[in-house]
Every structure is written in structure tokens, then in C-alpha cells.
Amino acid sequence: MIKEIATTPYADQRPGTSGLRKKVPVFQQRHYVENFVQSIFDSLDGFAGQTLVVGGDGRYYNREAIQTILKIASANGFGRAVVGKGGILSTPAVSALIRSLKAFGGVVLSASHNPGGPDGDFGVKYNVANGGPAPEKVTEAIYQRTKTITSFKIVEAADVDIDTFGATQLGDMRVEIVDSVENYAALMQTLFDFDRIRDAFRSGFAMRFDAMSAVTGPYAHAILEGMLGAAPGSVLNGAPLPDFGGHHPDPNLVHAKHLYDLAMSPAAPDLCAASDGDGDRNLIIGRGRFVTPSDSLAILAANAHLAPGYRSGIAGVARSMPTSGAADRVAEKLGVALYETPTGWKFFGNLLDAGLVTICGEESAGTGSNHVREKDGLWAVLLWLDILAARKQSVDAIVRDHWATYGRNYYSRHDYEEVDSDGAHALIKTLRDRLPALKGRSFGALHVKEADDFAYHDPVDGSDSLNQGLRVMFEDGARIVYRLSGTGTAGATLRVYIERYEADPAKQFGETQQALADLIALSREIAEIERFTKRRAPSVIT
Structure with a gap:
């Protein structure tokens, strides 16, 4: 039986670059998963009777969320759901399965490389028919729907056995449990x-x-x-x-x-x-x-x-x-x-x-x-x-x-993880305002050729994406890039990328941090990283 249940919106359900990611206890709030999943389906057209792929990385709360998604998918008119045994499907395997089955789309349950467990991270991401993550116009529509949602539809039924190969019915939707690896x-x-x-x-x-x-x-x-x-x-x-x-x-x-x-x-x-x-x-x-x-x-x-x-x-x-x-x-x-x-x-x-x-x-x-x-x-x-x-x-x-x-590109990324969000955003705003004045300046032997906020024009659909990272580029080809990551769930993560090209084979086998030492020091100086983040050193250097 399909029921329509009243709900109220949550204000924090804007998807990031890889879907909606929050701590597990956030997703465990009443109707939190239901609201977001219903908002996904409310933002899509033409899926009646179509196939939906569902799976995740097996992290904590994966199994419970799958049951909710299946019941809402059935209530909203999907005709078939394909689920990896035990709820397990890697993200690329979901993409492959969507493409091979010509499915309408898929729901990926993961927070990628973030920690798991009862107090760890969880995530829900929608992938479209080409097998890839939903484009910005879709994620924005989902977010707008999460702000106005008043009810969700769900099938009242027993949980599906996702640990046994085969097919079963959930309302009017066929659920198939498949080998996670085979395809x-x-x-x-x-x-x-x-x-x-x-x-x-x-x-x-x-x-x-x-x-x-x-x-x-x-x-x-x-x-x-x-x-x-x-x-x-x-x-x-x-x-x-x-x-x-x-x-x-x-x-x-x-x-x-x-x-x-x-x-x-x-x-x-x-x-x-x-x-x-x-x-x-x-x-x-x-x-x-x-x-x-x-x-x-x-x-x-x-x-x-x-x-x-x-x-x-x-x-x-x-x-x-x-x-x-x-x-x-x-x-x-x-x-x-x-x-x-x-x-x-x-x-x-x-x-x-x-x-x-x-x-x-x-x-x-x-x-x-x-x-x-x-x-x-x-x-x-x-x-x-x-x-x-x-x-x-x-x-x-x-x-x-x-x-x-x-030639060799000496390259390193310095991450300042879980810093105060206000401070991180203030750093980016202040540096963005300073970019025009940086062009033409010299810092020792380093001469700034260009400084900008990266923008992208999609050559296929003509869309534009602004404010994608602050770049300071030098005459010798070196550069420093600053951006805030969208993959974390606590505070903010400032990522600083430092790069220098070396064409001379005799100079290609140095230690990376030493080869970039002057640029690393300048990266902290230009952005006043310690002032804004209260960190004297990055959390992770890769």
C-alpha cells in the first residue's frame, strides 16, 4: 500500500560536488533521508516504469537507507530496481550498471573517501542515465525542492531481502538482487x-x-x-x-x-x-x-x-x-x-x-x-x-x-582540514578581492604573470561555472591555487595546490617539498593562511 506522509523541510540539504554528505546522525533524523530522496524523484520526469540502480559502499547506515530508497522509488512509479547483493556496489560499478542496463538513473550511497561508522560520514548521490553524477541544473532543482517539500510517498511493506540473489516484488516495482562484481x-x-x-x-x-x-x-x-x-x-x-x-x-x-x-x-x-x-x-x-x-x-x-x-x-x-x-x-x-x-x-x-x-x-x-x-x-x-x-x-x-x-611537474597539495568555516570563507573572499593587485607583483625571484578566479565555459552545453578556484600564476610557469573542498562534512577544508615545472633532466629528481619551498612559503603569505585558519601548518600534505 502506498502512503503519503506529511513532512517538513530541512534547511541543510544542498548537494555538493558529490551529492549530499553529512554525519550519520544527521541522516538518522526523522524523515531526513525520505525528504531528500523524494526531492530527487520530484525533480525528475519520465521515470514511470523505468529502471533504477541502487547500491553503496557498505558503510554504516547503507542497508537502512537502501530499504527507504526502494520503498519510495516503488511508491513514485519506478518499475524496476537493481541492487547489488548486500547493498554493495562501487561507485564506478553503479555507473557501469546504469549504462549496460540502459537504466533511467541510480542512487549511490557513499561518502567516498570519508570515514565511516555510527559517528562517521554518509552520503546520497543521484546519477543520471549516462551513468554520471547529476549535473548542476539537476542538483540545484533537487535542492530547491528540499526547501519546499511537504510530503513523501512510500510503500508500506516488509524490508526487501538484499542478501539473496533473485527477484521479488515491492508494491508494483520489481526488485532484482544482482552480483556486485559480475557486470x-x-x-x-x-x-x-x-x-x-x-x-x-x-x-x-x-x-x-x-x-x-x-x-x-x-x-x-x-x-x-x-x-x-x-x-x-x-x-x-x-x-x-x-x-x-x-x-x-x-x-x-x-x-x-x-x-x-x-x-x-x-x-x-x-x-x-x-x-x-x-x-x-x-x-x-x-x-x-x-x-x-x-x-x-x-x-x-x-x-x-x-x-x-x-x-x-x-x-x-x-x-x-x-x-x-x-x-x-x-x-x-x-x-x-x-x-x-x-x-x-x-x-x-x-x-x-x-x-x-x-x-x-x-x-x-x-x-x-x-x-x-x-x-x-x-x-x-x-x-x-x-x-x-x-x-x-x-x-x-x-x-x-x-x-x-x-619534463617533471613538481606538485603538492596542502590541506587544512576542518578549519573554522567563517575563517576559511573570509580567506577566500579577501584573497579574491586582492587578485587584481597581485598581477605584475614580484616576490623575490617569483613574478606574478596572472591572478584570477577560474571560470569554466562548457563547450558542449554552453553552461558557465564561476568561482571555481583562485589562481596565482607566475612567469616561469609555476602556480598556486586555492579552493575550498566540497567533500567534507565538518567545518571547511582549504586546499592549496603548489606546482612548478622542471624541464632539465638533471633537476628532476629532487624532493618535492624542497623543490617547492619558496612557493609553499609564499602560498601561506599571500593568503594569510595562519591568520584566517588559526593553523600554522596543513593537516595533510600530499
Whole structure:
């Protein structure tokens, strides 16, 4: 039976770059999930009888939210819901499933790389029919609806058994519980030379992949150890847990330091890798060589033709504005276009749909291609494996060859996490007001060539996105970028990106923070970071 239940709006349901993210207790408030999900459906047209994909990363409150979403979807007229067994689907797997099923869209339950557990983070994101995150016009419509919602529709029924394969009815909607890995694994087989990678493992190639007790565990066990023959035990922390086993599921050098230490030790395997909470980010470390996400994007773009799925070449490359310019020189050499977009994977969707680009990436450890419309952590690892198997070189040798060919971008991101929100916004406003006066100024040997607030004009749909990050660019090609992150749930996170290009091979093997020392000091001075954030040093340096 369908019931319509009266409700009152919540004022804090504006989706960010990756959906609505809040602490679990916020989502547990009365009708909080119901309001947001109903607002999603109220903002869409034409889904009667259509298919909805539903799944998440297994974090705390995932299972309860899925039941609510299914009952509201049924009450609103969806004809079919496809759910990963146990509610488990990585974010790229949701995208792949939407595309292969030609579904109307999907609901992803995740807060990506943020911590889980009863007091951790939770998130709800809507993906459209191309498999990608809802564009800004959709998320804005959802937000506007959350401010006026007065009721939601829901089916009164017992919870669906999401732990057993098969189909059942929920009101007038058919609910199908499917294997979380099967569809995704089949897609990967069309892109990569599994026989070649399998031969590498048979010949002694060794790796460690840390799933961080998050969603990629089942995928890594099935594909890396099962289909490709990596040694048993190659996958670490492979069981998804509601609190990620107490881990912070962000695959960076702070939260995955144990992998870095292993890669730098005498016992290092050929490749150490990791993915995050929902499976869309990646970490790549070879024996003795950490690969920055910006360099990884450039190297994957330069070598993608070695994998069967990209053998005919790539149409173009897209990177987020804060990502280093390393990929730019690859695109130039390949003779393809390079697109610089705001942060947020949804900005790549139009470019991918229009066939303008094939490979996309962000400095925050997200890379992907036109196979889905999300970044994809395990895809990046598999492409690295295929390249390593084809070139028969180490990660370090491939990186060194790349720098010798294209030059090196020394690059670092300094995060000031959970700072006072008012102070962070005041910093950005004050710096934005100062930008015109910075142009032409000199700070020692550093001469400011341009200073602006990045704006993006979408070449496909003609939309404009303003205020996407403050840039201070120098005559020697170095730059500093400031922006506030939209992925946190407490306070504000100020991200500062520092970059310098080095063409001279003799100067390409220095330590990053030392190579950027003058720019780092200037980044703090120009923005008066300590004054506004009350922090003398960043929380995380990557």
C-alpha cells in the first residue's frame, strides 16, 4: 500500500560536488533521508516504469537507507530496481550498471573517501542515465525542492531481502538482487589484456592492493586474485566493513602509509596500490617510486594505446583545474585536445558523452575513461598492470622515462582540514578581492604573470561555472591555487595546490617539498593562511 506522509523541510540539504554528505546522525533524523530522496524523484520526469540502480559502499547506515530508497522509488512509479547483493556496489560499478542496463538513473550511497561508522560520514548521490553524477541544473532543482517539500510517498511493506540473489516484488516495482562484481568484471575484460597480465603474475610479478576494508575488496579478490592470478594475500583488507575497520579510507600517503613503507622497503613488491571507500580513487606506488595522481593521469594517457580497449588512440584528455599540467604536454604530443575543468567528475560527463575526450583525471587520486562516467580506482590499477606487463619495465623506470620525455611537474597539495568555516570563507573572499593587485607583483625571484578566479565555459552545453578556484600564476610557469573542498562534512577544508615545472633532466629528481619551498612559503603569505585558519601548518600534505 502506498502512503503519503506529511513532512517538513530541512534547511541543510544542498548537494555538493558529490551529492549530499553529512554525519550519520544527521541522516538518522526523522524523515531526513525520505525528504531528500523524494526531492530527487520530484525533480525528475519520465521515470514511470523505468529502471533504477541502487547500491553503496557498505558503510554504516547503507542497508537502512537502501530499504527507504526502494520503498519510495516503488511508491513514485519506478518499475524496476537493481541492487547489488548486500547493498554493495562501487561507485564506478553503479555507473557501469546504469549504462549496460540502459537504466533511467541510480542512487549511490557513499561518502567516498570519508570515514565511516555510527559517528562517521554518509552520503546520497543521484546519477543520471549516462551513468554520471547529476549535473548542476539537476542538483540545484533537487535542492530547491528540499526547501519546499511537504510530503513523501512510500510503500508500506516488509524490508526487501538484499542478501539473496533473485527477484521479488515491492508494491508494483520489481526488485532484482544482482552480483556486485559480475557486470563490472566483464567490462574490464573488454578493456585490458587479461592474458598478458596473467602471464606477468605467472612470471613472478607481485603486488599488494589495499581495499581499506571498503567496497573494492570483493572486486579486487575476484579480478586480481581470481581472474588474473595474483598470489593469494595480494589483496589486503578485502572485506567491506561498516566502519572500514577503523581505517580512514582515503588512499593517500597519510592513511595508506603502510603501503608506502612497504614499497620503499627491501621486501617491496613490484606494485602497491589502493582504492578508497567507494572505489573511485586510487593510489599507485611502485618499488621505490610513489606516482603522484597528476603524473599517473599523464602516464596513463601517454600509454593507454598499449591496452586493447584504447589501441586506436584517445580522442582527448581532460583534467580538473587544480591538477598539474603534466597531462597537457602528453595531449600536445599526441595531437589531441586538452580540457581544463572545475573540480568534480560531473564536469567530465559532457566531454565524454560528446566523444571529445577518452581519459580524465583529478589530482585527488581520481582517474577514469569513457568506459563509465565516474572515476574508477580499480580501472586505473588494471591499466597500470597492463602497461607494466606490456612494457616489461618497473614503475620507476616508466616514470623516469616519462619525465625525460615530457619534463617533471613538481606538485603538492596542502590541506587544512576542518578549519573554522567563517575563517576559511573570509580567506577566500579577501584573497579574491586582492587578485587584481597581485598581477605584475614580484616576490623575490617569483613574478606574478596572472591572478584570477577560474571560470569554466562548457563547450558542449554552453553552461558557465564561476568561482571555481583562485589562481596565482607566475612567469616561469609555476602556480598556486586555492579552493575550498566540497567533500567534507565538518567545518571547511582549504586546499592549496603548489606546482612548478622542471624541464632539465638533471633537476628532476629532487624532493618535492624542497623543490617547492619558496612557493609553499609564499602560498601561506599571500593568503594569510595562519591568520584566517588559526593553523600554522596543513593537516595533510600530499
